[in-house]
Amino acid sequence: MEAMAVTLKDIAERTGVSPSVVSTVLSGRDNGTFVSEQTRSKVIQVAEMLHYTPVRSGRPRGSRRLRRQREEHFIGVWDPVYSPNTAHYIQNLQAALHRHAEQSGAGAEDDYGLRLLTTDDLPRLDAIGIMGLVLVTPELLPREAAAATIPCVMLGEADGAPRDLVQVHADNAQEGCLLGEYLWGLGHRRAALLASSARPRVAFRRFQGLQSVWTERGGDPALVLPVRYDKDPALSEREQVRQAVLSLYGPNAPQQNRPTALLCADEHVAAVAAQTLAEIGLRVPADVSLAAFGDTPRLGEAMTPPLTTVREPVAQLAAAAITQLYRLHEAKVTDDPEQHDLAFPGELVMRASCAPPAA
16 A cells, blocks of 8 residues: 655644745745744754655656755855845845756756855755855855865955855956046046955955056056055944045045045945035035945935946856856866956946036
């Protein structure tokens, strides 16, 4: 006599959760239901203990074990900082992963998804079924990720990364050039780049691009200033940005050669800079032109005035990261440096926060 098939209800009764939660966990799809990692792990363990197999149309019951197949298509995303841009990256990574599934002819039995990882997950990537890893904060490259045996792609660029680690990133020098050429064309000859030491390589590349415009146009590159805003760890990031802006434009700041244009690491820094400038009676863009890198959806354009930005090619970066992960998985990435360092150009988005400098 054939044994009764295990159902979602059976697993739900054993784990003490609803069948809908069991379905969410075992399908691997995001339907808006939050499930803790503890509950997720318990559901999967019980499903395996009961030898649960899903019913797929056109495929006999038990012909393929669900979890093993799902494991082969889960990609881990690691970002311990979880910056405001992380959600934007995750959305684009998810879209790129689904496009890859469609283009590769994935069947109904194939599950694809992302899993946001904690640092504790890194030593056990194989055990939790991760087939590839995307690092969103390259400056905090973990030792476990560098030593991982699964395919690994860095979304960004950083000093000290292993040479064989694939880096997919914006062309930061080109982005600096874009803003530099735009501001130079408006008539600016003095500028400052406000950046964090947490991303030294990114800041350096952008500064190189910006300063190169001054050099090529016959300007004085010494009038392009690199300004760190995170010198005092005792202060909040907001206060550190505020103090950096005051060091350039406050009542005690040198008035000679004061920058007429201020470039910020991202829109969040630019928002604090704009508020600080307003506090000391300086107007954007009448007194100081303001710009930033990143162009997070709806953030820069919601500022007053709307913020000029360089839009990072996030969709391209995400698609390239997914493509390279699968190429690594299939051993199609060679030792060619061009396959290990992929840079994509940004796009200038001109809004109302920049204008010719005051006479």
